[in-house]
Amino acid sequence: MSDANLLLSARQLAFSYGGAPVFAGVDLHIARREIVCLIGASGCGKSTLLRLLAGLAEPGSGSVTVDGESGAWRAAKASVVFQSPALLPWLSVADNVGFGLDFACRPAEGKAARHERIARVLDLVGLTGQGEKKPQALSGGMAQRVALARALARDPEIIYLDEPFSALDAITRESMQDLLVALAHQQQSAALLVTHDIDEALRIGDRVLLLAGCADGGPARIVGQWQPDGRVPRQHRSPALNHMREEILYALSNPGPAWFPDL
Incomplete structure (x- = not known):
């Protein structure tokens, strides 16, 4: 990813709750007009990571910039959509x-x-x-x-979405996915979508990242990255997407060393 196309840069983020590390050593970069989907098991820290990136909470260590800005200026460039419309x-x-x-x-x-x-x-x-x-x-x-x-x-230059479509029926959910893609492209905004739904991630994500804990019980980190082919929203699951889905499911069940360290 070229520096000119880089929008969000998070480096060596760490966060602990009650003295217990939730995640550590998280590096994450998002390009302009890119839709990135973040998946992972319940409780691994996905929503917490989104809040740190959005400026709604502070990391224990590490840094986040959006378009080179940090602090309040970074937050001013972003919007957040939660699971509940609030x-x-x-x-x-x-x-x-x-x-x-x-x-x-x-x-x-x-x-x-x-x-x-x-x-x-x-x-x-x-x-x-x-x-x-x-x-x-x-x-x-x-x-x-x-x-x-x-x-x-x-x-916003970037929209953070925390499982906003999970409570919707299947038809409405797919319609909202299509709307998100259309609006992100029309507004030229990047998006980070937290989701439990692998199919949703593969349907609309330019990249899919997996946040998972280590097999030894250590803090979570980003252990996988996938880049589905085809224009989003993808209407039909190809053999390549089916294989990618199985690969993600295996990685969720068997967390280990990072498969794709260059994120």
């Missing part, structure tokens, strides 16, 4: 999308420009004319579209 029930859809646009880290913006920004991202996620609704009137898929619109309203 919409404020007393606000309308439009006000939920606009929440945070007036924070101190954001450039000042007039009322008309803000309204236009909110309308634009609602249109992007297929919710044109739905701005006056309250969250309780939305389906699960619509609520996640609002959460995605809220993330896009910040014009």
Whole structure:
């Protein structure tokens, strides 16, 4: 990956909880407009790693930069979408999308420009004319579209997503995957998606990374990297993707030395 194309760079990240190491020695790099999927067993530290990258928590050691920036400037370049849409029930859809646009880290913006920004991202996620609704009137898929619109309203350089589609039915989940890919490409944003679903990762990921603990019980680290062929979203699973899926399943069950140290 060339330096000019590098967006996110995390080096030697480590984190401990209650004195017990969760992960250590994590190096992770994401290119501009790249969708990276992070998979791993429950409890291995995927969500914690995402929070560190997003600036929502601090690592025990190591560094993270986005476009060469660290600290608050790094956080200003990013948006986060969680498993729950986390919409404020007393606000309308439009006000939920606009929440945070007036924070101190954001450039000042007039009322008309803000309204236009909110309308634009609602249109992007297929919710044109739905701005006056309250969250309780939305389906699960619509609520996640609002959460995605809220993330896009910040014009992020990178979007962090923590299993945002896991509670949706299969058809809605696939539709949201397609929407994420389309919006990431249209907005020219990179994305890091944490998921338990190998099929989801292979369907939309430009790269798939595996975070796993060591066989001796040591802290987790990134132990595998795969780069599926074909344009995303991939509509049909090829023999090559089937083989890759089996390889990932084996790696999940048999953590050991890093297969792909150059990440």
